[in-house]
Amino acid sequence: MGNTQESKVLYELDLFDESIFSTLQIACAGGLDRNSELRTSGYEDIPNGGLREFQNKLREYNIFYNTVKGEIEEIQQIKESFKGLIDCIKINALDPNKKIDETIEEQYLYIILYLINWSMMNEGSIGGVEDKDLRFSNYVPGVIINDTSELPIVLREKYIALKSLLENLPEFLERLYDLGMKMVSNVVISRDVIRRDLFNIAEKNSEVSIKDFGYTEVRFAKNFETISRFAIELEELFRSCKACLQKANRIIRICCEKVDDLKRVVDDFEKIDYDNPPQEFKNNVAKFIRDKLNRF
Incomplete structure (x- = not known):
C-alpha cells in the first residue's frame, strides 16, 4: 500500500432535466412557432407515441442515475472516514512518510512491547490486563486495555487510533463489498443497457431524430466514465482496508508466536520512555520487524 493522499474528487452525473424534454419536443414536433414551443414544455402536450416512449425512458434512467449518486456519496463517506482514521495513526508515527502498513506494524509493536515491559518489570496488571505473560487475543491491538489512562500519552493515542481503525x-x-456488487451492475447498465434501450426506441421511431439520440448519447457516455472511475476507486479503497486488516491480524499472530523474541527486545531496558524512545530501542524494534514480521 502506498501513502494515503488527500483526494477530493469532484463528480457530477449529467441528469436529463426537463430542458432536454422540451428540446426534444421542439426538435420532433416541427412547424411550431416560438409561442407554441413555450407552451409545449410539458410532457403531456406531446401526442407522439415514439417521442413519449423516448422521454419516459430518459426519466426512468434519471431515477437510476440519482440512485447511483447516492451510492457514490456513500463511497466518498467511507473513504473520508478511512482517511481520517489513517491520519490519526500517522500523527504519532516516528516517520510520517512511511507507508501506512509499515506505520501500523510500528505502532502495534510499541504498544505490545510496552505491555510486555510493564509485565516483566512489575508482574502486575495494566489497563485491566492481568496476565503477566501477555497472551494475545484477536482484538486490537492484540490485548484489551480497559483503562488507557495508565499508558504513556503517545502510546495511549496510538492505541485509541489503532483500535478505532480496526474496529471500523x-x-x-x-459496506464496500455490497457497494461493489451494485457498482458492477451500474457499470454494465450505464455502458450497455441505457444505450441499447434508447437506441432501440430511436431506431423504431422516426420521430426521434439522430440529433436527439446523439445529444443523449454524449451525456450517458460521460456518466459511464464517471461511474467507471468510482468503481475503480471503490476497488482500490476495498483493497486498502483489507490490507490494513490483514496486516493487523498477521502482527497479532506473529507476536503471539514470538513472545520470547519480543521479551528480548526490551530485556536491556529497565524502563523505557515510550514518548521519546532511545535510539537503541528503536533499532531493536526495526530489527524485529525486519527479521520476524517481514521474513517471508
Whole structure:
C-alpha cells in the first residue's frame, strides 16, 4: 500500500432535466412557432407515441442515475472516514512518510512491547490486563486495555487510533463489498443497457431524430466514465482496508508466536520512555520487524 493522499474528487452525473424534454419536443414536433414551443414544455402536450416512449425512458434512467449518486456519496463517506482514521495513526508515527502498513506494524509493536515491559518489570496488571505473560487475543491491538489512562500519552493515542481503525474496518469492508456488487451492475447498465434501450426506441421511431439520440448519447457516455472511475476507486479503497486488516491480524499472530523474541527486545531496558524512545530501542524494534514480521 502506498501513502494515503488527500483526494477530493469532484463528480457530477449529467441528469436529463426537463430542458432536454422540451428540446426534444421542439426538435420532433416541427412547424411550431416560438409561442407554441413555450407552451409545449410539458410532457403531456406531446401526442407522439415514439417521442413519449423516448422521454419516459430518459426519466426512468434519471431515477437510476440519482440512485447511483447516492451510492457514490456513500463511497466518498467511507473513504473520508478511512482517511481520517489513517491520519490519526500517522500523527504519532516516528516517520510520517512511511507507508501506512509499515506505520501500523510500528505502532502495534510499541504498544505490545510496552505491555510486555510493564509485565516483566512489575508482574502486575495494566489497563485491566492481568496476565503477566501477555497472551494475545484477536482484538486490537492484540490485548484489551480497559483503562488507557495508565499508558504513556503517545502510546495511549496510538492505541485509541489503532483500535478505532480496526474496529471500523470490518464494517467498511462489508459496506464496500455490497457497494461493489451494485457498482458492477451500474457499470454494465450505464455502458450497455441505457444505450441499447434508447437506441432501440430511436431506431423504431422516426420521430426521434439522430440529433436527439446523439445529444443523449454524449451525456450517458460521460456518466459511464464517471461511474467507471468510482468503481475503480471503490476497488482500490476495498483493497486498502483489507490490507490494513490483514496486516493487523498477521502482527497479532506473529507476536503471539514470538513472545520470547519480543521479551528480548526490551530485556536491556529497565524502563523505557515510550514518548521519546532511545535510539537503541528503536533499532531493536526495526530489527524485529525486519527479521520476524517481514521474513517471508
